[in-house]
Amino acid sequence: QLQLQESGPGLVKPSETLSLTCTVSGGSISSTSYYWGWIRQPPGKGLEWIGSIYYSGSTYYNPSLKSRVTISIDTSKNQFSLKLSSVTAADTAVYYCATIRYFDWLSHYWGQGTLVTVSS
Amino acid sequence: DIQMTQSPSSLSASVGDRVTITCRASQSISSYLNWYQQKPGKAPKLLIYAASSLQSGVPSRFSGSGSGTDFTLTISSLQPEDFATYYCQQTYSTPPLTFGPGTKVDIK
Numbered sequence: 001q002l003q004l005q006e007s008g009p010g011l012v013k014p015s016e017t018l019s020l021t022c023t024v025s026g027g028s029i030s031s032t033s034y035y036w037g038w039i040r041q042p043p044g045k046g047l048e049w050i051g052s053i054y055y056s057g058s059t060y061y062n063p064s065l066k067s068r069v070t071i072s073i074d075t076s077k078n079q080f081s082l083k084l085s086s087v088t089a090a091d092t093a094v095y096y097c098a099t100i101r102y103f104d105w106l107s108h109y110w111g112q113g114t115l116v117t118v119s120s
Numbered sequence: 121d122i123q124m125t126q127s128p129s130s131l132s133a134s135v136g137d138r139v140t141i142t143c144r145a146s147q148s149i150s151s152y153l154n155w156y157q158q159k160p161g162k163a164p165k166l167l168i169y170a171a172s173s174l175q176s177g178v179p180s181r182f183s184g185s186g187s188g189t190d191f192t193l194t195i196s197s198l199q200p201e202d203f204a205t206y207y208c209q210q211t212y213s214t215p216p217l218t219f220g221p222g223t224k225v226d227i228k
Contacts, residue, residue: 047164047207049217060215096163105211106154110163
């Protein structure tokens with residue numbers, strides 16, 4: 001059973017870059033079965049897909065965030081990462097990492113989520 | 121991008137009630153519609169995929185129907201553990217993955 005765990009700073013200053021890492025256990029991040037994705041949820045609001053990466057490094061980003069997002073993968077550490085630049089208060093959210101199954105885009109495994117607050 | 125809407129945005133119901141939530145897509149998505157349940161402070165959980173297929177381990181009181189643009193999630197007899205927020209998600213045209221705004225089910 002796959003397990004995912006987000007880690008990173010809980011507080012980021014406006015205009016700086018938010019950086020999070022998701023560590024995968026119980027399976028290999030080099031699996032051909034999954035994309036590895038980031039989804040966020042502002043407090044009291046709905047879910048927004050940020051982007052996904054395949055083990056090969058191929059990425060897909062939400063067009064609304066594409067100019068500020070970079071997702072990368074480190075197969076040697078079984079980790080993938082999110083960088084979101086030029087953050088504002090609107091980027092305050094719980095950030096989840098999740099699997100996205102390759103052939104049907106379903107998310108079966110999620111991290112517990114980590115709250116990132118953008119504030120000076 | 122395909123836009124998803126849900127109605128109602130919230131509802132109050134009692135244990136044992138039959139509950140129906142509606143999701144509508146801005147264009148036809150065939151049966152590429154999924155439902156997730158989210159409890160406070162927890163990650164979403166997949167309930168139903170491909171409009172009407174029950175994810176393994178999900179109680180049979182949950183069911184889904186629809187195709188094209190209009191879909192429903194039904195809980196046949198609401199249980200205390202079902203009080204949560206429910207999101208629909210389209211996977212017809214990806215990326216991007218898009219979710220509906222959610223329907224919160226709380227206790228009457």
